[in-house]
Amino acid sequence: MGVNGKVRVYFKELTLSTKTQYELIDITYEVEKAVRDSGISNGLCIIHAPHATAAIIANENEAGLIQDIIRSIKELYPRNAGWKHDIIDDNAAAHLGSAMIGSTRIFPVKDGRLVRGTWQNIFLVEMDGPRPYRRVVIEVIGE
Amino acid sequence: MGVNGKVRVYFKELTLSTKTQYELIDITYEVEKAVRDSGISNGLCIIHAPHATAAIIANENEAGLIQDIIRSIKELYPRNAGWKHDIIDDNAAAHLGSAMIGSTRIFPVKDGRLVRGTWQNIFLVEMDGPRPYRRVVIEVIGE
C-alpha cells in the first residue's frame, strides 16, 4: 500500500497527577482519542513524557501484572543503593528507570487507527511520585 | 540537506511462526525490502510487533550473541519468580521483557536506504513461544 498527500501534524497534551511513588496510569483511551481527533489516516503516533523520572511503556492492563512491572522496575533500578545522584536528590533510581526504559513509545497509525496489539495498553510509568503535574505529549503525524 | 515533497506512507506486514519459548528471528532482509518497495527516499522506518510478550531489537546476528541475548533476557526478567500475573497466565516474564525492552524500533531512511550500522540486524524477540502467528508491522513514512 502506498498513500500520498500533504503532511499533517496534530498535538495533544495530557496533564496527570500521580498518587504514589510508583504507579502506572493507563492512557490508552486518550491516545486513541487523539488519533481519532487528528483526522490523520496513515502515519505515526508518538507518546512522549517530557520527564527524567517517568517512562512510557505498552503492555497488558492486568492488576497483577501492573504490580509485577513495578516490582521488576524496583529490582532492576533499586532505591538506596548508594547511587551518587542520591547525594543531591533522593531519586537516582527513578532517573535510571526513565533513561533505560525510555520516556517515549511510538506506534503506526493505519486507516485512522492506532496499530497496537490487543494487550498493548499504553501507560505512563511514575517512578518518583506523587507528583501533581506529569505531562504526556501525544503527537500524530501523517496524511 | 533538506528535501521537500508530498508525504508518503507504506505498510508491510510480516507473519512469523516461532518454534521455541525464547527465539530471535532476523527480519533485516524483509525490513530492507519494504524500504525499497516503498519507493520512499527520505523518512523513517518503524518496525513494530503488536504483541505484549515479544519485542523488537537491533544487534549483531552472531550465533553466540543470540544465545547471550536470550540468557540476559531470562536473567533480567526471570520466569517463575512469584509474579502475580502468573496466577492468571504463566508468562509474566515475557510481558516484563516486552514492556521494558519495547516492541518497536525505528530507523532513519536516507537516499532510499535504511540507515543502520553494519552490525545492526533487526530481530523479532519471541519470549513466550512457540506461537504460530506473530505479526510484525513495518511502516515507511517520508517523501
Added chain:
Amino acid sequence: MGVNGKVRVYFKELTLSTKTQYELIDITYEVEKAVRDSGISNGLCIIHAPHATAAIIANENEAGLIQDIIRSIKELYPRNAGWKHDIIDDNAAAHLGSAMIGSTRIFPVKDGRLVRGTWQNIFLVEMDGPRPYRRVVIEVIGE
C-alpha cells in the same frame, strides 16, 4: 492543533570520539541546533546511533547521575560473565546494553523546538570505547 503542508526531511550527522570504555557524551546542543537548522516547525526528531555497542538515552546531565547510569549498565549487562560472544570478541556486554537500551531516541518537534523535559538531556552512551569514530544520525521530519 492541526497543521498541513509539504513534508520536509533534514539530516545531520555527528562524528564523536570516545576516550574510555564507558562514557556518556551530551549531544543536546547539537540536536537542538539541528532542529533549528532544519527550519521544520512541527514534526519529529530521531537521534540514532548506527552502532551495536552504543546506545542513545535521555536524562539529566548531573555528574553523579552519569556515574550511576554507567554503574547500572555495568551491573545489568556485566562484562566477563561467560557470554558466548566473548569467545569471538570481548564485548558481549556492550552488545547486550545496546540491544536492550536501544540505539535510538525520538522526540516531538513543536513550533520549531524539540519537546523535551528540563532534565532530559540527550546522550550517546559508549559501552565499548575508546573509539575514534562514533556516528550519530540526527533526522528531523515534518513541515
